[in-house]
Amino acid sequence: MIKYCLKCKNCSLEFESWFSSSKEFDRLNKIKKLNCHNCNSINIEKSLMSPNLTKTKNKNIEENEQKLKEVKNKLKNYQKFVKENFEFVGDNFAYEARSIHYNKKKEKKGIYGKASSEEVKELKNEGIETEIIPWVNDKEN
Numbered sequence: 001m002i003k004y005c006l007k008c009k010n011c012s013l014e015f016e017s018w019f020s021s022s023k024e025f026d027r028l029n030k031i032k033k034l035n036c037h038n039c040n041s042i043n044i045e046k047s048l049m050s051p052n053l054t055k056t057k058n059k060n061i062e063e064n065e066q067k068l069k070e071v072k073n074k075l076k077n078y079q080k081f082v083k084e085n086f087e088f089v090g091d092n093f094a095y096e097a098r099s100i101h102y103n104k105k106k107e108k109k110g111i112y113g114k115a116s117s118e119e120v121k122e123l124k125n126e127g128i129e130t131e132i133i134p135w136v137n138d139k140e141n
Helices: 022-030 055-085 093-102 117-125
Strands: 002-008 014-019 044-046 087-090 111-113
Touching: 002 022, 014 022, 087 093, 093 111, 093 117
Parallel strands: 087 111
Antiparallel strands: 002 014, 002 044
């Protein structure tokens, strides 16, 4: 759909109308199916029309930024919980996860750290319960 500002050449009335396409406007105008609401003239032309740059796009951007901020805050809260309740093992995550899983005498504890996607895939294939969570940098707003 496209909206045009139309102008009557007889009485200079300007009005808007919707069309399925620009070709549809041209077709209707050519077969004299467009008329002025004021004087009933069929002498109609398109006039210049400014694009509709409303605040809806800005509003959508603002809404998306707000949603992103909310998600980041939820992730930060989740990270805080993980940091307070699990042991950080750094780059040794895969080794530590295997050690806990296969050593029956070792106390089962929650850990977190860094692992490549390949390491996580291997751990899951071995039956070791592992999850990937997005990690937001503490310094990000």
